[in-house]
Amino acid sequence: MKILLASSNQGKLAEFRQLLDGFEMVPWPTDAPSLPETGAFFQDNALQKAEGARAWWLEHGLEPVDGVLADDSGLCVDALWGGPGVLSARFAPDLASYRDKNHRLLAMVPDGADRSARFVCVLAYAPLQGEPFTASGTVEGSLAFAHRGDGGFGYDPIFIPDGFDQTFGELPAETKHTLSHRARACAALRERFRLGVNP
Ligand code: IMP
Numbered sequence: 078m079k080i081l082l083a084s085s086n087q088g089k090l091a092e093f094r095q096l097l098d099g100f101e102m103v104p105w106p107t108d109a110p111s112l113p114e115t116g117a118f119f120q121d122n123a124l125q126k127a128e129g130a131r132a133w134w135l136e137h138g139l140e141p142v143d144g145v146l147a148d149d150s151g152l153c154v155d156a157l158w159g160g161p162g163v164l165s166a167r168f169a170p171d172l173a174s175y176r177d178k179n180h181r182l183l184a185m186v187p188d189g190a191d192r193s194a195r196f197v198c199v200l201a202y203a204p205l206q207g208e209p210f211t212a213s214g215t216v217e218g219s220l221a222f223a224h225r226g227d228g229g230f231g232y233d234p235i236f237i238p239d240g241f242d243q244t245f246g247e248l249p250a251e252t253k254h255t256l257s258h259r260a261r262a263c264a265a266l267r268e269r270f271r272l273g274v275n276p
Contacts (some may be wrong), residue, residue: 078100078101078143078144079100079101079103079105079140079141079142079143080097080101080142080143080144080145080146080202081105081130081134081138081142081145081146082102082103082104082105082145082146082147082148083105083112083126083127083129083130083145083147084105084126084143084147084148085104085105085107085111085129086113086148086166087230088229088230088231089150089230089259090102091230092254092257092259093146093148093175093259093263095129095250096254096259096260096263097263097266097267103140103142105130106139106263109133109137110133112125112126112129112130112147113125113126113129114149114163114166116128116163117152117163118163119149119150119162119197119198119199119213120149120199120201120211120213121162121213122149122199123147123148123149123199123200123201123262124146124147124201124209124211125129125147126147126148126149126201126205127145127146127147127201127202127203127209128201128209128224129229130145130147130203131145131203131205131209132146134205135205142205143204143205143228144202144203144204144205145202145203146200146201146202146266147199147201147203148198148199148200148259149163149198149199149201149260150165150196150197150198150199150237150259151163151164151165151166151196151197152165152194152195152196152231152232152257153194153196153197154182154186154192154193154194154220155191155192155194156186156187156190156191156192156193156220157182157185157186160222161182161216162197165231165232169181169182170184170255175230175231175232175234176224176234178232179222179232179234179235180226182222182232182235183220183221183222183223183224183235186220192219192220193217193218193219194218194219194236195215195216195217195218195258196215196216196218196232196236196257196258196259197213197214197215197258198213198214198215198257198258198259198261198262198263199211199212199213199232200212200213200262200263200265200266202266202269204209209270210244211222211262211267212260212262212266212268212269213262214257214258214259214260214261214262214263214264214265215241215258215261216238216256216257216258216261217238217239218236218237218238218239218241219236219237219239220235220236220237221234221235221237221244221273222235222245223235224246225243225244225246225247226243226244226245226247226248227246228246228247228248228249228250229245229246229250229253233246233253234246234247238257239266245257
């Protein structure tokens with residue numbers, strides 16, 4: 078199966094290539110428009126991106142694909158009332174590097190506050206013809222006290238999954254892929270494919 082990934086996030090593309098091995102992932106073209114995400118919930122945004130990308134691809138696509146996959150994900154921090162959440166990609170737009178964004182996010186958490194956090198991923202798959210559907214995954218954990226490790230991408234260096242002492246930035250990618258929000262959402266997606274895209 079050939080799947081177009083409706084995202085220009087290189088970190089996500091690298092993870093999907095490993096998590097969805099056996100599927101051919103077509104990257105979103107660099108000259109394609111960026112996809113709006115204006116919803117209040119991960120699910121709304123994932124569907125909006127998958128449907129928007131499908132419409133664009135049907136008109137401009139360069140090669141046939143079976144469907145389009147979009148990922149809306151983010152880090153939800155309890156002490157920040159669930160933020161940055163759906164706004165994770167837009168947090169601290171004045172800062173260029175995730176090292177700086179992570180530093181700012183950690184500084185926003187008051188001393189002594191509950192450091193519980195979770196990564197959430199909602200995938201939306203839109204077959205070229207037919208109804209889109211979603212699959213989701215979550216990983217519970219807590220915030221580190223500093224940016225630690227250079228693996229992964231985004232907020233990985235400040236997130237410690239439950240059951241570990243290291244951040245996702247320090248743990249090997251293989252470990253992240255056994256328990257991450259995206260790995261769990263991909264497992265649910267594979268199950269849905271196994272049952273038939275339009276059962
Ligand atoms: P969006 O799904 O395009 O809105 O972007 C999600 C944002 O959440 C990414 O740009 C990252 O900042 C963050 N994010 C999502 N998943 C991960 C992850 O697995 N590790 C680290 N950061 C993530």
